[in-house]
Amino acid sequence: MDLNFTPEEEAFRAEVRAFLADKLPARLSAKVSSGKILAKADMEEWHAILNERGWLANHWPEQYGGPGWTAVEKFIFEHECALAFAPRIVPFGVNMLGPVLIKYGNEAQKRHWLPRILNGDDWWCQGYSEPGAGSDLAAVKTSAVRGIDAQGDHYIVNGQKTWTTLGQHANMIFCLVRTNREAKKQEGISFLLIDMTSPGVEVRPIITLDGEHEVNEVFFSDVRVPAENLVGEENKGWTCAKYLLTYERTNIAGVGFSVAALEQLKRIAAAQTKNGKPLADDPAFAARLARVEIDLENMKTTNLRVIAAVAGGGVPGAESSMLKIRGTEIRQEISSLARRAMGVYGRPFIEEALHDGFDGETFGPAYASAAAARYFNNRKLSIFGGSNEIQKNIISKMILGL
């Protein structure tokens, strides 16, 4: 039993820290730490910096351009990036599609798409959820009908995807489509890559409760997709979908984000006053703060236990459902306390202050403007990536055997 990292792992951490100190632009970390909205160019800039170092696709094997890190090294990297307020890696191409192509794609697909992900030639988004297929993902209805004509082997796609995160920036979308209506739910689904500049694709924004344009609806009307864009076998797309979801959950606990957010919250609680005394000394607030801090300390160790268990190179199983549930609860609680810490200044909402180019006056302390918006935005954490209730179903079935 030893909770310490090895000297090699500590050296790796130092290397990551030095890299972040040297290469992470202060302008970007300031935006992240103050809860501002990142522009497309900000995210592309950070991807390019990571790619130059060979650290962008940290889940990929070395032969495809990954760094060949262990599970522990990935954890350290993600943790340090979060502590430094680095922008998050946009996961859709790098962390989701990449591993699926590596596992299920043919040689031509890997040769064509993987380098483009690394170089930022394509911006991918995820076409999974539909209005009628949320937690019940296998209920997807978007249809793809195979045909051959003078222009070649192809699919014609009709339907609608929703909650498409950052789809407004994307030129490519990977979709779960129904290729067989007769088969059982999971068995008629295929995994298809679709060019969003094709005729018949339309992206419409969905404005979320915090006023933000983060997610979209994507409509497909008789969209022609070359058959070579099918990944894996036709009607076997559910296998790809499940595989992808396990990758979606590898850093699901988001411990680094919570540690960084908690440190920030403590600074705010020390600066905000109640009756002339720091809010941090208010017994009720201090108790809530301490509770979430203890929960996070426990969570860190739970996360490391899961990582140690999969250190042999495997992918975390149902244990990641536990990390998802508690990790998101903790993140939500921290953002809830940050909102409370603002007192009356939780309400003023100057949306422009969250974007570049704002030079007006804010209401209350500078950090107040993002607190409530972030709290409302963070309600998504317990809904996406398999809602926390779905995670409990998974625990119940896979671990408890009920």
Add this chain to the structure above:
Amino acid sequence: MNFEHTEDRRMLADSLNRFIAEQYAFDARDRIAKSEHGFSKEIFQQFAELGVIGALFSEADGGFGGGGFDIAVVFEALGRGLVVEPLLGAVMVGEALSAAGSDAQKQKLGDIINGALVAAFAHDEAGAHYERTHVATRAERSGDGWVIHGAKAVVPQGERADLFLVSARTSGKLDDEAGISLFLVTAKTPGLTVRGCPAIDGGRVAELAFDGMKLGADALLGTEGQGHATLERAIGRGVLALCAESVGAMEAAKTATLEYLRTRKQFGTLIGSFQALQHRMADLLLEIEQARSAVINAAAAIDGADRVARERALSAAKFSIGRIGALVAEESIQMHGGIGMTWELPLPHYAKRLVMIDHQLGDEDHHLQRYIALGKEVAA
């Protein structure tokens, strides 16, 4: 990073689990727990022969372990078995002897480790509500020795203990950290009255009263007035032991509840097929894993040099265990329904122990406040 126990610890846990399964099944435990003595001296000595007490102490103290994870492994197994024998007293009084005892006093460590001597920790007082510095019992010098007046509350297995570690104030105000002294008191010392009763979670407890109890000079443990640091060390070991015991009991309660969900039928189907219960069970699993992580954190911190980090990890663990222990207890009973209310089933006895652990060495509220106060020491 490695979350596996050493081979030695695994072997000790295996033999302890096997012994408990063979000698300490629920019926035997129930008989012992409600017996006149409140525990079995014979079983206690068998634990000692197995090396269970020796594992709690370092080689320098005559044992062969003594690390945080040694305590964790032993007490988790004891928790699974719902063991009532006085091992908590052994680890706490033993730690105090090791930390502050003279060479002559340390001789007693050997008898604790071989099971000949039952030791009890007598520090809590009626009005303290877990506050460690609240010591009203007074010790005054008298000739070469001491005279003690006062009382101690709810001492585990106090009627059968051979040796008490008693805290008493030799100077300072009621709640001062300075001025607390520690004394070794043998049972049957004139002026000591012991009044015992059963505990709701099994075993027996006792109130001690000191009415002009006379002690020799050699009864003082460590330096006069500076007992607090030793108390903190002893209580730290006790807190870790209780936390690990709790995780063992949680695992047993979880296994029993899961088994019930898989066999009990209502409305023509297994109740484990109901999502309302599945989600509650998933919550319990998640919380128990968090409790286990809390114990790992505390066990890793307990031998660290940084006092605040160590004490914060211990209070974080005891807080977590208090909260989660009560949750596991309440939910396990609820998911069992009516049968969970009966004495005949082992499960409710685990539930009682889980809840009562929160009543020993500081409850959830106490340790949350202590954690906050220690955090201010970091900031200051």
